[in-house]
Amino acid sequence: MTDKAFAATGISASYGHLILILAERPGLSQNDLSKLINVKASTMTRFIDKLEQQDLVERKHEGRTTSVFLTENGEKMKPVIMSALRSLYEDYCEVFGKEFAEKLTADIHSANMKIME
Numbered sequence: 001m002t003d004k005a006f007a008a009t010g011i012s013a014s015y016g017h018l019i020l021i022l023a024e025r026p027g028l029s030q031n032d033l034s035k036l037i038n039v040k041a042s043t044m045t046r047f048i049d050k051l052e053q054q055d056l057v058e059r060k061h062e063g064r065t066t067s068v069f070l071t072e073n074g075e076k077m078k079p080v081i082m083s084a085l086r087s088l089y090e091d092y093c094e095v096f097g098k099e100f101a102e103k104l105t106a107d108i109h110s111a112n113m114k115i116m117e
Contacts, residue, residue: 010054
């Protein structure tokens with residue numbers, strides 16, 4: 001379901017999640033990002049490399065710290081990603097029923113907010 005919903009974005013849901021995090025909290029370090037989405041630093045480096053190659057994010061270096069920001073193209077991806085998420089939600093509603101899908105969405109949102117605290 002997720003792959004189908006995100007096909008139009010040209011990126012995976014994981015990359016979409018990362019872009020939405022950076023839209024909310026620009027300038028996070030790669031280390032902070034890897035902690036937020038619970039991946040190893042080397043995996044985050046690969047994620048950032050891929051998004052940088054697609055001109056969706058850029059790294060800014062200050063001393064030993066590398067901060068990550070969305071590019072203009074990355075900013076333009078936000079509505080595309082949100083559209084994919086709406087499509088995914090509609091698919092969930094069809095499969096699980098609206099009541100369960102609403103609860104699932106609320107629970108996922110709540111979990112993401114706790115992670116980002």
